[in-house]
Amino acid sequence: MATSTAYAGVWSSLPTTLTPWIADVVSSLGHTQMTPVQAATIPLFMKNKDVVVEAVTGSGKTLAFVIPILERLIRRETKLKKNEVGALIISPTRELATQIHSVFSLFLKAQPTEEVAEGEEPPERTYPDPLLLISSDQSSPAQDVQRFLQSGADIVIGTPGRIEEFLLGRGQGSVSARELEVLVLDEADRLLDLGFQVSLTRILTSLPKQRRTGLFSATMTDALGELIRTGLRNPARVVVKVQSKQTRKHAGGEVIEERRIPANLENLYIPCRTSEKIVQLARIIQHEAASRGASHFIVYLSTGACVDYFYRILPRVFPSTSTSPIVPVLHSLHGNLPPAARTRTLAAFSTALATPQAPAVLLATDVAARGLDIPHVDVVVQVEPPADPKAFSHRCGRTARAGRSGRAYVLLCGREVEYVDFMAVRKIPLKRHPYILAAASEDMDVGEDGDEERLEDADVGRVQDAIRDFVRTDRTLHDLGAKALVSAVQAYSKHQASYIFRLKDLDIVGLSKAFGLLRLPRMPELRNTDPAGQGWADADVDWSTYAYADKAQEAKRLAEQAAKKTQTADRAEAAMQRRNKKKSNSAWSAQQDRRDEREKRREKKVTKRKWERTSKKAEAAEGEKAGEKATGQGEGDAVPAKRAASACSDDEGNDWKELAREERMAKKLKRGEVSQKAFDAEFGDL
Template structure:
């Protein structure tokens, strides 16, 4: 497999010569030549054309829109006023907006001052004066930087020509707090970066309102690694007769004989198209679910020792998984390994700090830097020198797969990516192949780091699984808070798995939940419906006295003890309490009512006995001799009268219950019985 050429000529080959100080910054960044997407997009964007750019991640799309924006503003005949916006860049996440802002700031901070245009003598005389830049610094508008009203104040104070931000804050900036202040009449350029992600996050209506508010006489650039139907709709609404730039990566056969053409010359033949960088080696590894953590540690060890890799990103399915594995992975890493945690539940300031720390950390194979992340770090972020990407959990959205891999092998550098698959997840390889993301199989790693036969995956469980599970459990036993994190992470993983886009491949009923619980090192299985009908074979809860098992945090432990006291009533205590309440209720009844009630029960019992005797007599009379003595007949008539009286009493008692007859009327009628 040969990688396609990642360069498309020097910057000097552009039809329009770049401003010298812009060119100086590009050279200082190490970009001596243009990438294909830059060579195709920059001339079009600078020639007053709308562009739709689709290119693989890491292909240089950011500079492809940044340079035209700067050049268009520099070439304006009149300067923008302090309340006028010249360029607007909208990105889906704070992190990406912050990164774009930092690159714009790098360019604008390198511009020459006013004095540079004067003679050398004047410059020497005025060198002691601090000259203001011609073009003000860009404005960053994101939720963590400042409140909306302060965004407007900062804009007026700095007079920024370029505004970068997320959709919600841009809308508030233009149509909310800044509606009567911020002017877009002179807007030159609108850029929608990672446009497909903007729509995936539900910003379609917001973007429509922003685009409608902007002047139609502008240039619009839409940049994305993937094209969707919703994106095509946005193109129709917001762009005018755009030029479409599609930069593909293709793999070629080494040699194809040309005899069939009749000229006898060898040719290269395109055999596949890829949506990942050409210099990216993309591997998949199949193993048991219970072995995923074992294989993760062995992949890192292999990359460090064999490939001299030093900077890694490991992707997990959920924020809870990142938080949990951030706590347990140090058990299995080198002592001088630096771990970083990045996910969407962190405050914006913490996310920015983590990104900066990871990007600026000094990493060597002997002291690697590893960032554990969710898809919040999957798109657009240009993290320098990332050697390896490992996907512990495949993403729920298949489009995120190529974006994750694209954090390495950027700007012509080589990189390696791994994904861990278990069981029928092997079908995901074919699913990705249809989407032009080829994967190469690598067998699982054995105990000594050597590859073991792939067939072993279904024959036995790696011995390291049980020992790692025990090590994790020993760590969890030091703090009940870690046990809570483990259970939360496990539940969130299963729930995320059930919502996978490729649901015919990733089915919970096919997932080895017991194996997953082993990989998480759980002390016991949590209560969840997905585990109701799952066999517990091969699983044993840890031996834990849950009444004594405590939190390391004293405040949480105090709260637990208080709650435990409230729940300390046993079933025997509850039964005793019920009996005491029944006895107390009996004691509270007045003595007179208890006596009357007892007498009424006795009277009713006597009447029922007499009724049964009369019924028996009637049966005997019907089946006995026809000769009946006169005295006996008189006695039968008396008993019949008593039965009628009893029946009448029961009918009236029912009416008392229904409320149609009062109790006093009943007692007056039958009280003497």
């Protein structure tokens, strides 16, 4: 592997000589020679050519557009008016925009000033300070326009939303882009990934066509094609590749390997179990600090919730994995933090006076993956590979910058080792590093097929116990841990290389061990899982008394708990009332049935009387018939009476007999010969 950065000549070899004070700043920064991307891009920009630049991180892309912009503005025949923009730089994140702004400010502060007599005010610098447009509590879009008009800034740097508002919103009519010399889109592919395409199209349409445009990024995507066609005119493509020589003994010669990462970067992966990831993270930091003197680390986690949780938890992990006196100083950075907090964190980490005994560790999401130039970062650790494979090289590129060497680790579990081949296709080679044991000087290779043949690291249990002991002190930590785990699982399901990172293969129980959770959260992904079979046991916690350290939050919990008890009691009472009502309704229903039965009996009695009367008539008719039979008369008169008697059915006759029996029983009841209970039992009148 190459051990030095390639250079492409001294600055004086440029076709256009640099302005002396610009050359002095470049020299003071220690850049005695140009990098390939600078040597290829600066002359093109100076010759009125649009450029599309693709180069690895840390290759000097920022100076490749800062210097041409300054030189073009200096060489203008007419000075820009106070309301005119000369150069516009658009960045996807506020951190990158702030960094670019600081580079321009560094150059502009070095402008020479004229000598003045005593008592006279010094003249203003020829070129005012650049204007930074980012979301901030200290400046609204209206104030941005006001600051621009007051300062007369020639160079404007910002994020797409603020720049769109600056040009087409609050600043429309006040800000003029008619004299725009240069437009730069830094990390252009990221601008599109974050959904800024609509804003970019509106901005591009409002800018003059007679301008120079540059697109800069470490990776280019197909989506940039549309942007290139609409915003650039016959652009020159600049692609700077990194090559390293590798000697293959079996071939007996050197093979040129193309890479998309800095030549001085050693890219490593460690196979381990999911439950061992946090243990390995702590050991990597201890190992690099103790053996290589590393003092600045960036650790990438999948979500902001994970960053918040491990920012609290990691100090408890290090004493459990080693007796080393290393005590890291942690910093956290993610997109959910307020802008001011993100700025403070980045500044604190960048300026930290870290040592191997007290290394500075930045826990971050991909918000810190692109464009940030922190030259003294020694090691990058990726606990999880990024969901977007393009971000992998950007993460690694935070180290080994500006000619320095660096190391980058990624932790892979089980079939995730296939990610190595996936990255190799993208010209990002990864070298296997043995599993790091408790003693920093000892490593253990777990074999090509993963870690199935060895027992789980003993430190996993110790770390889990240490985290649990700390989490028991504050219920807030438990909530953070559960939220972090759920967000990590959701992020895992969104990996673009889904055939490698399959959610069904993720060891969620092992991940819960690594997080030191007290109990498993309720998740659909754990529905068919047997945690006990995977060595999981919930912590012994009385959840009714497990309290928040914050008094206001604890008071709220107790109030909710009391309200829940009241609600439970109310539900029980309501259930009792429903049962009682059901019984009451049941009694009413029985009474109604008895009333219906009595009504039926009355109807049958009426029918019986009619039948008896009809029967008597029929009997009388039969008697007359018998008498008339002797005389041969009255035979026809008996037929209607007989037919009337037969109109009653046999069933009705039986019912009437039953009614007769009931009447007899009722008479006995009145005489006291039978009891009411016996009567009700006989005739069902309950």
